[in-house]
Amino acid sequence: MDRFHSRRVAIVTGAGSGIGAATAQRFADDGYTVALVGRTPEKLQETMKTVSRSAGVHAWAADVSDTTAITGVVNDVAERFGRLDVLVNNAGVAIPGAVDQVDEESYRSMMRTNVDGVFFASRAALPHLAVTRGCIVNVGAVSALGGDWGQAAYNMTKAAVRNLTSAMALDHGHEIRVNAVHPGVTLTKPYYRAALAEGTPLRKRFAERVPMGRPAEPEEVAAVIAFLAGPDAGYLNGVHLPVDGGLTASNGQTDLYRSDD
Template identity: 45%
Template sequence: MQRFDGKVVIVTGAGSGIGEAAARRFVAEGARVVLTDSVGDKIDAVVASLPEGRATAVRADSSDFDQVAAMVQHAVGQYGRLDGLVNNAGTITQGTVEDTSVDDWHRVLETDLSGVFYGTKAALGHLLESRGCIVNVSSVSGLAGDWRMSAYNAAKGGVSNFTRAVALDHGRDGVRVNAVAPGFVWTDLTSEDGEAHELSDEFSRRIPLGRGGLPEEVAAAITFLASEDARFITGVVLPVDGGTMASNGQPAQA
């Protein structure tokens, strides 16, 4: 399918994981894509592996509004328009409130929540012109709480409700705003996390489909929400979690 022929899309946090998979899927479906990440080498490598002329790498820290605004202007300057924005960049810290430093709290909130606001604010004028769309990457942790992840829960909960609010504000303008809420996904980060591997059996027991997700599976949901196939969908936070959020938390019965 070539659902994005002639379209220009920005994907933040595109150096690996869900962001990389989304960028690849958009390119495969005809889009020209601007990949951003705070680590330039990672996005340079991804762009080098894509068809020539279809993608551009721009180093930008999503927690810095000036860098985000410059990145959007670069995208529009190079390609002449902007049709879609995927706010994917994120970070995490674990611990109770007692364990979480003020610096870690601000780092997570600035990247995961403020970064979504910054991207939306910088891109919105261009998306109003193109009647484009935004897809934010929230999390099941933005729909319910976790143990020892209060900062991440606060940030992703904010992303989920920010998505709904912006959808309300700009639906009449023709701009759709949705989010995906992944559950456990095997990315470079989780694959290198020894604790994640130790918990993999527990994740498998709790996820109705019996396994963690793949970045490509989340990317498929992102591109669906960004496409004309979802033209009557806005304000949705779509779990992409193998059925995790279908549970009320009670244990499985033998």
Template identity: 35%
Template structure:
């Protein structure tokens, strides 16, 4: 008996890590909904990733509740069900300058997109995920547990994501599992909407500073997403999986 493909909604899926996740899950047979604010990048995804009519693009701002509700409604009407939600959308630039110069509006916009967005998407996806005993994956960051200077807003949002993840896991289990992934340095240059035809190779220093011997790729994150939303991860919830090539376990002292 042929089984209908499961459906995943990926926010921020039009480029970067999100696009890598979308491509990976399409290859694995999933029906994929990409929700992104960048319409041009979304159209590019439809052109590049759509071989089987299993891909839908929805333009929406995850920080605006009415747009979130409309996106969830459109996704479920298109697919008939929702089996997984990947909260990947976020303002990725971590540096916002010295704290005494950080504008409140810049701080608030990062909270709105990076933290309130996953809350709103989860809130409105939960009734559909309960029906399928689905799962949620939240994209945090290794910066939730370590920092460079002048990254307070980004670090605060990603730390909030880790806490939101275990809170949701306890509230929504056992019907819905919720986990987080904290990527380290992932080279997404080839997955951007304006990616150059040829991407300049990273240096040996870039790779060798990682205990794993290389900088990460979107597939490293996508394969973990695929596992976490699969039945094989049925005993895993409330966790934050750090995928950073070992950097957060490496002692670094100036000599």
């Protein structure tokens, strides 16, 4: 265990798949000791199998919406490895529906994971990060920067994460940097890849709105998270970085000069 104490230590929540798993891989490649946190032990084990440099990657099964559980995990990680340098609040739940369509349990589930989980994991990490002058990177969404059709509750939770990031950057910036990435559509699940494959109707609609013409790969989001967590971002605090292929560069107006001929 002592051999890990000289390495930077990062906790990544929602590490069982998608952006979380890609972030774990990136941090492992960058020489971190990485604590994977997720609700499902089987998914964490799958990440453990795929992440290289697995000697420095460890799994903790816990639900971030359980305040006692996530506090215990954060404290366990800091005690086991002697430090904590980075917390990546990535765990999230997205259940579609307008205000009159989302059932109460779906609403509560998103609030517990997307808002409470970020709040209480951050609170547990603060004293440990203060010692190392570490940082928090929150994974928001472009949904925090503007509305989506049929995603009312999810949009609300991600907007809360955005404002929490800014508030914590003000309150704790003298010791701890707090920043956020805001991904657009990212190919985190097989059905996303199928629905957004080249030539599909959704891909064509997507290309009309995203200047780069494609969704993101999880590794592309992970690279921005790693940047914000690293020394090259040492004077960035309270920053919100869209990772969206240029989607939010638009004011929403259609291309008045495009010819469809």
